[in-house]
Amino acid sequence: MKRNVLIIGAGGVAQVVAHKCAQYNDRLGDLNIASRTKAKCEAIIASVHEKNAMKVPGVFAAHAVNAMDTAEVAALIRETGCQIVINVGSSFVNMTVLEACIETGAAYMDTAIHEDPKKICETPPWYGNYEWQRRDRCKAAGVTAILGIGFDPGxxxxxxxxxxxxxxxxxxxxxxxxxxxxxxxxxxxxxxxxxxxxxxxxxxxxxxxxxxxxxxxxxxxxxxxxxxxxxxxxxxxxxxxxxxxxxxxxxxxxxxxxxxxxxxxxxxxxxxxxxxxxxxxxxxxxxxxxxxxxxxxxxxxxxxxxxxxxxxxxxxxxxxxxxxxxxxxxxxxxxxxxxxxxxxxxGSQGISYTAGVPPVTAAILIAEGVWDVGTMANVEEMDPKPFINLLNEMGLPSxxxxxxxxxxxxx
Amino acid sequence: MKRNVLIIGAGGVAQVVAHKCAQYNDRLGDLNIASRTKAKCEAIIASVHEKNAMKVPGVFAAHAVNAMDTAEVAALIRETGCQIVINVGSSFVNMTVLEACIETGAAYMDTAIHEDPKKICETPPWYGNYEWQRRDRCKAAGVTAILGIGFDPGxxxxxxxxxxxxxxxxxxxxxxxxxxxxxxxxxxxxxxxxxxxxxxxxxxxxxxxxxxxxxxxxxxxxxxxxxxxxxxxxxxxxxxxxxxxxxxxxxxxxxxxxxxxxxxxxxxxxxxxxxxxxxxxxxxxxxxxxxxxxxxxxxxxxxxxxxxxxxxxxxxxxxxxxxxxxxxxxxxxxxxxxxxxxxxxxGSQGISYTAGVPPVTAAILIAEGVWDVGTMANVEEMDPKPFINLLNEMGLPSxxxxxxxxxxxxx
Structure with a gap:
């Protein structure tokens, strides 16, 4: 059973992810959040505690990380014993974080396609440019990588x-x-x-x-x-x-x-x-x-x-x-x-909310083995029923x- | 008689000033143009020669200058023997160039109010913030400084x-x-x-x-x-x-x-x-x-x-x-x-043209002693008749x- 969660990013969506992980921490494990600026992570954890969002007593720790550096992310995954990584950082860091998951065996999720800062709007299908090129390696490593699990995509x-x-x-x-x-x-x-x-x-x-x-x-x-x-x-x-x-x-x-x-x-x-x-x-x-x-x-x-x-x-x-x-x-x-x-x-607006709840829903499904498919998948490849049922409970009714x-x- | 001219700046207005000085160089003397980038000055001089704009054979030399540095401008004025400075550089350099004129005794002209890059829209009257504070020193030094002698002001x-x-x-x-x-x-x-x-x-x-x-x-x-x-x-x-x-x-x-x-x-x-x-x-x-x-x-x-x-x-x-x-x-x-x-x-559009012709007109009036008033003046303090008559001849009829x-x- 995978339980410990590492959240990458400290923006509006990360705020939602943090709160929702806390609300469901009885079905997850230790919670960790990391971004370039540790203080932003600490502010998010403080807001979680202000709202008494932790369902059961547990760990919620802040870390500084350069998510563009695979080795640094992998070290943090190992150090925190995380088996689930929810990447809601900038779209520029997706591939370095995914590589860290392949290296450590942790499950990976993101909510938007990977982007190269120097390029705009690459040739379609966009997933073919970065993500799907790593599909075979995810399968070989048995790594669950769910792509684009926000609201849209997701x-x-x-x-x-x-x-x-x-x-x-x-x-x-x-x-x-x-x-x-x-x-x-x-x-x-x-x-x-x-x-x-x-x-x-x-x-x-x-x-x-x-x-x-x-x-x-x-x-x-x-x-x-x-x-x-x-x-x-x-x-x-x-x-x-x-x-x-x-x-x-x-x-x-x-x-x-x-x-x-x-x-x-x-x-x-x-x-x-x-x-x-x-x-x-x-x-x-x-x-x-x-x-x-x-x-x-x-x-x-x-x-x-x-x-x-x-x-x-x-x-x-x-x-x-x-x-x-x-x-x-x-x-x-x-x-x-x-x-x-x-x-x-x-503490976030509706657009961050709709993007941030789904990856936590998915994290619970992974933790409980329902969605722990051991390969790379887009959301339409997964069984939608348990996901939609749990979203209904978690604040995003379909x-x-x-x-x-x-x-x-x-x- | 003051005749040698130094043009400060190498933008669209400087282009007009250079061409007009060349067209009337029989009533002026050696022509010089200086800006941060000497190549821009050289390009302007090349366009003057392309149009055969020099009325009589004469000097037109390009120089590099940091117009924010009074000592550098003063040295250039002395080195070129200029007695008339037409400052059509950035509005940020007006006071450093004026100070160089006060130091060397050269006549000064600009086409826009002095500005401090860090401030926008200072308290009125704007001339009181920088220019008029140097009026007594111009008078004491016998320096002709005609402020705002473009089209508007001018x-x-x-x-x-x-x-x-x-x-x-x-x-x-x-x-x-x-x-x-x-x-x-x-x-x-x-x-x-x-x-x-x-x-x-x-x-x-x-x-x-x-x-x-x-x-x-x-x-x-x-x-x-x-x-x-x-x-x-x-x-x-x-x-x-x-x-x-x-x-x-x-x-x-x-x-x-x-x-x-x-x-x-x-x-x-x-x-x-x-x-x-x-x-x-x-x-x-x-x-x-x-x-x-x-x-x-x-x-x-x-x-x-x-x-x-x-x-x-x-x-x-x-x-x-x-x-x-x-x-x-x-x-x-x-x-x-x-x-x-x-x-x-x-080689410039109409707005640069209307701003660039008047200071050359004024330069000729200074060279010929008509406007060489030996003090600081705004244009409305000068006799308008010779100025308007000469503008009529020079391409800007009133x-x-x-x-x-x-x-x-x-x-």
């Missing part, structure tokens, strides 16, 4: 698998991500601005008619009507899950849609057209080399700072169309999260809306 | 003096600066972005009803109808000339209006609200200290690069209202410049429009 992949089991044939999967909340700032990104903007500056890849389709960001938009949040305009957007779901559902169209207001689009367009979202260094008149995107990140509000005043709700759903008994059928599987409730429970009505999804 | 100050001599009493001076040209880029500033944006990020000071009035940028706008460019929306803007004209015309309202399109205002508003126009350093996640405004400057097109494709015209005018023989009277004195014509003549029609202004 829960939305599990929902696609649920739909697969309900339908005879899937013809399209449209993942729609709407944040109808308000942070009250003139402008802010809901997670690391560097990662946020990098998502939108490249080609928008979608999988349609059996091939990769290319569009520009904000080129294709449509209004989606979703429960609670109502009519919302969303735009075809490149996103991790399209790059694994398209491999399993080759005959289906797989698209990701993200909601954006006109204000966000205007700010993004100005920054992009001026070259301020570039990951390539420029030189100032004084000769200083600097990456514009990192300066934009430096002037924007820290996403973690938004949480206390965030109000409103998010709705993320899979609209799955297909055939059932020869008839065209549409299923919506979705979750609604509330920013304020998330903040009151774990609902399903189809011809039979709108109800809790449970097995 | 020619517009001379026009105010013309109006003063035509009216019995001035009640208001509205300086209106419209660029109705097009550079064809998605966004660009017409001169150094750092100086351009610094103009608009602080309080807008105007002189009204005998006191400094404070507004925000883009708070007060109105449509002005001007010759050639027609109806144009312009906004109350802080500008150098308001800070000297208000001292001479205490009973008049003195306002400066600059034309802006909605696109410029949108880009400016996004950058300003995000904090990207700040002159105060921020620290990136990687610990690099960087001034956001300098990064914005680095990503924007080099203003000099706009010239080849710039089309359309500028119109800058003084709308002066007052009393003549007991009757309320309005006079418009204005100039229209053409971007393409400017580029064909001197026109006047009043009850008697629209005609060339000459004396």
């Amino acid at each position: 829960v939305v992949n599990a929902w696609a698998r649920v739909a697969e089991e309900m339908l005879d044939k899937i013809t399209s999967i449209d993942i729609v991500d709407i944040n109808a909340g308000s942070h009250g700032k003139w402008f802010a990104t809901n997670f690391d601005p560097e990662i946020n903007f990098r998502e939108f500056t490249g080609t928008v890849y979608s999988w349609q008619q059996g091939a990769w389709q290319e569009n520009k960001m904000f080129e294709v938009g449509q209004v989606w009507n979703l429960p609670v949040v109502g009519d919302q305009k969303a735009y075809l957007t490149g996103h991790d899950e399209v790059h694994s779901l398209s491999a399993r559902y080759k005959d289906a169209d797989v698209r990701f849609w993200m909601g954006f207001g006109d204000h966000y689009i205007n700010v993004f367009t100005v920054l992009k057209n001026l070259g301020l979202l570039s990951e390539k260094p420029v030189k100032t008149a004084e000769g200083l080399e600097v990456v514009p995107l990192k300066v934009v990140k430096a002037v924007l509000p820290d996403p973690a700072s938004l949480a206390p005043n965030y109000t409103g709700k998010t709705c993320i759903g899979d609209v799955v169309r297909g055939l059932k008994d020869g008839k065209e059928t549409e299923i919506l599987i979705y979750n609604v999260a509330d920013h304020k409730e998330a903040y009151e429970e774990v 609902r399903i809306k189809d011809a039979n009505g709108d109800r809790l999804l449970q097995f | 020619v517009v100050n001379a026009w105010a003096r013309v109006a003063e001599e035509m009216l019995d009493k001035i009640t208001s001076i509205d300086i209106v600066d419209i660029n109705a040209g097009s550079h064809g880029k998605w966004f660009a500033t017409n001169f150094d972005p750092e100086i351009n944006f610094r103009e608009f990020t602080g309080t807008v000071y105007s002189w009204q009803q005998g006191a400094w009035q404070e507004n925000k940028m883009f708070e007060v706008g109105q449509v002005w109808n001007l010759p050639v460019v027609g109806d144009q929306k312009a906004y109350l803007t802080g500008h150098d000339e308001v800070h000297s004209l208000s001292a001479r015309y205490k009973d008049a309202d003195v306002r400066f209006w600059m034309g802006f399109g909605d696109h410029y205002i949108n880009v400016f508003t996004v950058l300003k609200n995000l904090g990207l126009l700040s002159e105060k350093p921020v620290k990136t996640a990687e610990g690099l200290e960087v001034v956001p405004l300098k990064v914005v400057k680095a990503v924007l097109p080099d203003p000099a690069s706009l010239a080849p494709n710039y089309t359309g015209k500028t119109c800058i005018g003084d709308v002066v209202r007052g009393l003549k023989d007991g009757k309320e009277t309005e006079i418009l004195i204005y100039n229209v410049a053409d971007h393409k014509e400017a580029y064909e003549e001197v 026109r006047i429009k009043d009850a008697n029609g629209d005609r060339l202004l000459q004396f």
